[in-house]
Amino acid sequence: MPQVVANAQQGLRCDRQAMWTSDGCYNADQRAFFAAVTYARDSLPTTARYLVERETAFAYHTGRTVQHAQMPLRFSDEDFRAYLRNERIEYIVLTRLTESEVSSVVPKLLRNCQYLAIERVFEPTGRMYRLLSAPAPAAANACADLQRGIGGPPR
Numbered sequence: 845m846p847q848v849v850a851n852a853q854q855g856l857r858c859d860r861q862a863m864w865t866s867d868g869c870y871n872a873d874q875r876a877f878f879a880a881v882t883y884a885r886d887s888l889p890t891t892a893r894y895l896v897e898r899e900t901a902f903a904y905h906t907g908r909t910v911q912h913a914q915m916p917l918r919f920s921d922e923d924f925r926a927y928l929r930n931e932r933i934e935y936i937v938l939t940r941l942t943e944s945e946v947s948s949v950v951p952k953l954l955r956n957c958q959y960l961a962i963e964r965v966f967e968p969t970g971r972m973y974r975l976l977s978a979p980a981p982a983a984a985n986a987c988a989d990l991q992r993g994i995g996g997p998p999r
Contacts, residue, residue: 872969873968873970874941877898877970878905880902880939880966881902881905885905888935890908892908892909893932893933893934894936895913895933895935895937896910896937897913897941898941899911899913911931913936914948916928916931917949917952921955929975933975935975936960937970939970939971946993957991958976959975959978959980960973960990961973961980961985961986
């Protein structure tokens with residue numbers, strides 16, 4: 845019964861006019877995901893393609909072409925980058941909504957971080973990286989950001 849009361853109280857705090865940004869509707873990690881969705885939908889080309897763990901929700905809310913983040917993880921690092929180029933993936937969305945983002949996707953991206961640039965940060969844990977055609981110097985790549993990580997396992 846206490847959980848039912850807690851859920852009802854949570855529902856009352858949800859601002860239905862601004863659900864994606866209301867802390868009464870979603871936790872901080874979920875709001876970071878929706879911020880990435882909003883940015884992709886409103887600020888990037890409609891032709892852009894994304895690698896993202898929560899691909900169905902991302903595609904639904906953006907109308908963009910997506911690839912599930914687990915698909916290319918089985919490849920070597922060089923083949924991983926080739927796969928992304930062949931699939932015309934331009935952006936990689938990273939949040940902390942799933943355990944596999946933290947345990948599988950982050951290590952693969954870290955090994956390829958010289959080929960990634962930070963496109964946008966969605967606090968506290970969301971990131972969008974842009975895939976580069978050539979390695980970038982430390983000041984321009986995503987290595988330091990990925991080394992800091994996205995704050996541990998999902999909440």
